[in-house]
Amino acid sequence: MQYNISDNMSDVKGSIIRELFKLAKDPNMIAFGGGNPSPETFPVEEIAEITAKVLKEDPVSVLQYGLSEGYTPLRETMKKHLEKVEGISFENNELLIVSGGQQAADLATKVLVNRGDVILTEDPAFIGCLNTFRSYGAKLVGVPVESDGINVEKLEEALKENENVRFLYTIPSFQNPTGITMSAEKRKKVYELCQKYDVLIFEDNPYGELRFSGESVKPIKALDTDGRVIYSGSFSKVMAPAFRLGFVVFDKELTGRMTVAKQCTDVHSTVLFQHICNEYLTNYDYGGHIAKTREVYRRKCDLMLNEMEKKMHPKVSFNRPEGGLFVMAFLPEGVDSFPFVQEGIKRGVYCVPGVAFSADPSVPSNGFRMNYSTPSDEQIIKGVDILGKLSYEWLEK
Numbered sequence: 001m002q003y004n005i006s007d008n009m010s011d012v013k014g015s016i017i018r019e020l021f022k023l024a025k026d027p028n029m030i031a032f033g034g035g036n037p038s039p040e041t042f043p044v045e046e047i048a049e050i051t052a053k054v055l056k057e058d059p060v061s062v063l064q065y066g067l068s069e070g071y072t073p074l075r076e077t078m079k080k081h082l083e084k085v086e087g088i089s090f091e092n093n094e095l096l097i098v099s100g101g102q103q104a105a106d107l108a109t110k111v112l113v114n115r116g117d118v119i120l121t122e123d124p125a126f127i128g129c130l131n132t133f134r135s136y137g138a139k140l141v142g143v144p145v146e147s148d149g150i151n152v153e154k155l156e157e158a159l160k161e162n163e164n165v166r167f168l169y170t171i172p173s174f175q176n177p178t179g180i181t182m183s184a185e186k187r188k189k190v191y192e193l194c195q196k197y198d199v200l201i202f203e204d205n206p207y208g209e210l211r212f213s214g215e216s217v218k219p220i221k222a223l224d225t226d227g228r229v230i231y232s233g234s235f236s237k238v239m240a241p242a243f244r245l246g247f248v249v250f251d252k253e254l255t256g257r258m259t260v261a262k263q264c265t266d267v268h269s270t271v272l273f274q275h276i277c278n279e280y281l282t283n284y285d286y287g288g289h290i291a292k293t294r295e296v297y298r299r300k301c302d303l304m305l306n307e308m309e310k311k312m313h314p315k316v317s318f319n320r321p322e323g324g325l326f327v328m329a330f331l332p333e334g335v336d337s338f339p340f341v342q343e344g345i346k347r348g349v350y351c352v353p354g355v356a357f358s359a360d361p362s363v364p365s366n367g368f369r370m371n372y373s374t375p376s377d378e379q380i381i382k383g384v385d386i387l388g389k390l391s392y393e394w395l396e397k
């Protein structure tokens with residue numbers, strides 16, 4: 001059979017990470033390449049308890065079709081939570097429950113982007129959303145990320161030089177893949193620049209609650225007075241990724257369009273898990289759970305960074321994340337990280353080469369992403385030791 005693949009999908013390559021993910025099944029492989037939350041953070045007992053309760057008390061509600069907009073009590077809970085914790089006002093904004101943060105990006109692109117339109121993106125950025133944008137025929141234009149967030153001079157150049165820019169894609173807190181957090185000053189500047197050039201912002205914030213050091217910074221959405229920012233969040237990293245639940249906040253004017261987009265895609269998100277989330281957020285110790293989760297990641301991140309400081313060649317640089325799940329290491333400028341990562345895999349440890357997160361994957365990257373949330377302490381120590389030895393061989397050959 002000869003299949004004609006659609007224009008939208010023919011150029012989209014599968015995620016390198018999901019391919020590498022298969023390597024994690026090898027019990028001898030040390031996995032720094034994934035992005036999974038640590039299983040010890042899952043509130044397993046509480047989920048079991050709530051599931052039994054809702055299935056007993058109200059089975060029909062949780063097994064029947066639900067509203068496309070989401071389970072109303074969960075939407076209200078999240079609005080209050082975001083108002084209190086993130087400073088997001090709901091006077092002119094609406095919130096829909098979606099099937100993960102990935103779907104928030106999908107729906108926003110479906111509603112706002114035509115083939116050939118430009119999406120500006122932090123470079124590097126999360127491959128899942130970059131591929132979503134590509135699947136709608138968007139042209140990606142990368143803007144480099146610095147230690148305090150996106151380079152705003154380059155952002156202004158990109159805003160000036162490109163026509164039909166639909167939105168800027170940014171992950172301001174504990175960015176995936178770099179672990180970098182955008183400063184409050186830059187958030188303001190980014191918002192003002194997008195105002196000046198009349199461009200929307202898609203702010204992706206799945207890690208926002210996972211800060212384990214430094215001062216908290218409000219999201220760009222908290223500055224939004226003209227409906228410019230579409231804000232997305234996720235339950236994947238604070239509850240469990242298999243729930244496939246997230247939320248998207250946008251100006252009320254877009255409610256109809258976003259709801260229809262959701263209906264076209266999957267009708268509604270899982271009702272049972274929405275009930276579980278709402279019950280957990282309202283009647284259990286969510287604050288305590290987040291505090292424990294942060295502590296797990298603070299400890300694991302410190303361990304990985306301390307080992308990297310001791311073991312990596314001094315020419316390998318890396319940032320110090322204040323939250324989230326990732327740190328990105330950089331070989332010296334001009335040294336391609338891809339063969340380095342491949343050699344690491346041969347020696348039993350895998351990371352993700354920076355090129356996987358590039359707006360233009362034809363340009364080699366010297367970075368590689370390391371995840372500290374899933375490997376055990378022993379694996380972190382052993383894996384960094386392997387990479388450290390490799391870095392000396394690689395950079396001194």
Ligand SMILES: Cc1ncc(COP(=O)(O)O)c(C=O)c1O
Pocket residue numbers: 035099100101102103126128129171176204206233234235236241245246
């Ligand atoms: C930056 C970023 N955005 C969105 C997502 C999608 O998350 P989910 O669809 O599980 O909510 C991820 C997942 O790793 C991510 O890192």
